[in-house]
Amino acid sequence: MATRAPPAGHASLAEILAEALPKDASFTFYHVSTPPTKCAAIFSPPPGARPERTYCESHHLNVSVQAQDNGHPGEVLVFAIEILIYTTSHLTTLFVSKADSTGYLSLLNLPRAVDSPIRTISTNFIRWLVRNRQRPGKRLVVSLFARAQDQYLFPGSVDNPTKHVADDTALVKWWCKVLDPVLREYEHEPGQSSEATPTGTTAQGYLIIPGLERIETQRFFPATVKSDPADQKRWTHGHPLLQITRHPNAPPRCLIPHFPDDPKSRYMDELDDELPDGGSQSILSPRGNGQWKSVRSLDQFWDMMSFRQECSSGRLVGFIWINLTPPDLEETVDDEEPIGSQMSSISEVLAPTKDVEKHKSDSSQKKKKKKLTGPIISRTPRIKQTDSKPQSSVKDEITKYYIWPTSSRGQLVLDEKAYKRGTELLQRQNFSNYEAASSSTSLWINEAKLLGGVPSWGIKVVGTKSRPNVDCAVNGSGINVLNTSIVRKKRKADEEAPQPEKNCNEAQTLSTTLIRRKPKENDTPASGETSSAVNVLGSNLVRKKPKA
Template identity: 45%
Template sequence: MAEDRSAKSRNDLYSRLEKVLGGGLQYRIHHLSTRPTKSDALFAAPPAQRPQRTHCESHLLTLSITSPSSSSSTSNSTSSQTQGRHVFVFAIEVLVYTTATLTTLFVSKADSTGFLSRTPSHTRQSPIRPLTSTFLTWLAETRQRPGIPLVVSLFARAQDQYLFPGSVDHGAKHVLDDRQLVKWWCKTLDPVLRCPTTDDSYTTRAHVIVPGFDYHETTQFFPPTCRSDPVDNRKWRHGHPLLDIAPNPSAPPRCLVPHFPDDPKARYLDELDAEIPDSQPSQTFFSPSKKGNGMWKSIRTLDQFWDTMAFRQECSSGRMVGFIWLVFTPTQPSIQSLEDTVTHLTPATSFNADDLLGADLIFSSQESLGQTEEVSRASPRKTSRRKKLSGPIVPRQPQIKSSSSNVSSRSDKTISKEWPEEGRGQIVLEHTSYSRVHDLLLRLDFSNADTATSSTRKWLAEVAAISNPTADWGKEVTGSNQLAHPASFTKSSQVNDISGMLVRKKRKNTEDRAQAPAAVEASAVNILSASMIRKKPKVNNNT
């Protein structure tokens, strides 16, 4: 049943991608994912508390086409040869962080090779944006948990290449600058925000922060669809939702900012944590000792943190970085999330189930209700003195107390065991194997069509060797979106009509010139020479 649900979920993804890809074009999709493994907490814990137990799973989706250098290959090739004739054109990596109170989808990397524009059947509308929106929407739907908020987070920073080394060297790759990249991501995430399946059970909001930009300067990055929203219910807003998604909003500022890998604000957090007394740089996720209060010396509030981010190296010197969040807040929170919220606010009231069992045994040994109240008010030291232990000692396995963490052991087991079958990749790797193939992709060469085709074949063969899947993994998809072609043709036809009108205006001059009996060029020259000769005799006659 698990495999059936997983295969059904993948087929749903493929059918969605077919609808957004260019009609009549052949694509190949490869989807990798990992099992949820324990990772460092996204939010630092308040003083005298432990961080939330967090699990992370990675997803890597690639889109490939037939290589331009292998267009002359025979059509009756085997599956392995067909796979070897493909070249990557786009890839996106998403990290899914799961805790007992929050699900976070962090877009780690997204990159293209530029070979899509070199294909003979390339359309004017690139499929990269609708593919990214569709994949993130599908992944958010499969990772939604009833009553638990979900966040899609990313930071937009323009670079020449992220996942495909050398792809910027062949010249066909279109690299966006900082402003264009932030606008591109806002337009890409807007369909995810307006997903129709989340209208009833979730309240959706998008938040954007560009360090160094005020409210009016930030609104220029919002997608055009935000203009149709009601004035009192704007989907896109300037600011951050950290106070809404943090596990403990009353904690110090360092406990409210998430710590993602390769994130500019994460590096800034590491530098600010050095200001905390009695803190160790190697354990930035753990709170300081009881002597410290978990506060920075230079930064006291979140507003100061974002103001100083504008002077960071990634955000200054002419560079611009955008932080974007999509927050899906459930209309009815789950009971577990409410219990965890109470536990975070009052951690001292947590207790162990074994203590309740011992109390029940003591209560049952009393004869009257008055004696029970006296024993309940008595201190633990007096109770231990009255009771004498006797008999053989029977060893037992140690039990983990629920008070040792902000999240109960039951919640941690639920996160690790309830891994949904929906939303998994075609190949599921362990974390070490995924890191191996991920590092291999960053060492390959995509500087031209031949080397890119060879690198694609090498990477796919490495994944097949590690996971031992079927003979030919991946999914052949034929695009069915016919709107891309007519849209481009309609625009071109309109341009032709306008140019035709302009040509007609020019033809009036040519028709006037064509009234001469001789050829067009000769008549033009004769008319000019005749006019010049007429002017001269007039001057001579007057004299």
């Protein structure tokens, strides 16, 4: 099947972020990426099969702000996120590798009513990559693990008192909220009782927290799941590993992806020591049936993960997936042969027969070395021709294994070595205080500029999303409705009567004569008198309680 290009007309990252960020808030984005590069397969192959050809594309987005007061004139980084895109001939995986903040976002003095810009940026960056990396007929999976840690990308930032470090429970909930808008951009998967066939791409969210049961896990889902129909919940306890694999009957080690710096990957490496060959990837490796001795199923694997040091001792680690299924999914038929027969059939193909060996020996005997005669003529040395084009233009945009649209690349496209150098440079800086963070920001921006060979870089984005009016809102009929978030507090006895407040859109207000207030002690009318608005009994009509 020919690979088609993604739909045209996708908005740029800057346009998407400008619409989502608070009005008049200014940010500068530094986006670095690499071309798709051949890498080790993230899924172990079944016994007797070759590893899938896999490509990896790295994206690193840094965000900086400029302080609004004169006391902090320098630019400082406030947030960074790294996403690795793994692609094969049948699957695209977006793995959120790292994300971290410095705490200096407080320099913008944004009101508390504004949504977190960091969560907004994370959601829209992932959403933008998902839109641009979807391939017709291929699944796309967003995968990440949420593990609380003081700092990931910005050394010393934990010493900044304005940095908020979320605990493990809050972090898992936060990432589910980040991915929920991405999920709800697509149709829901058909429920068991639903007969409707989806017309577009469907999406389903999954969450596993080792050590927690299904009911306990549900409290980490976003609040939006409460409004979902009972048979169409957009979030569920579990994983999509059996759906995304090409070999659902293979051993568990072939179904679980292997990502860098991933808790489950480290556990898989230890389990591979139980194999006869220590988990070698060679096609001729005598690994038996590829089955671990101590873990025999996926359910048992997740149960054992709860006893790992990273998932125990009162700490929670959440594994989250968003599984996107296109309407024209290419069905992959799995080979139903037993694993042993697969190995034997591969060995039969690779092992030369006796006839082939005899033919090779006969042909080798017939060949004779040709005796060289005549004068020796020296060859003119040739200079190796190198392609002067940048690496970004050497790669194909559309192949069987990936798509690489020009519109969704980083502002700087670096090769793998330069990209690694830039990320390592960032992780050697100091963000413990503003002066050090500002200096580190300037150093990293300039060094990345030299790596990319550009005179300047960075995209400035000013938010355009209007802030909601918390005083009053006007519905479509033109009637003013009081915001339910406004709470009227009880006035103290010595407070003066409230003055009429200005309303929105020239709404009518009550007259002060119609406002009942608690009378003061010195406001009590004389005997036999009444106020102009309220009838009061005279003192001679009040029955007093006799003294004892």
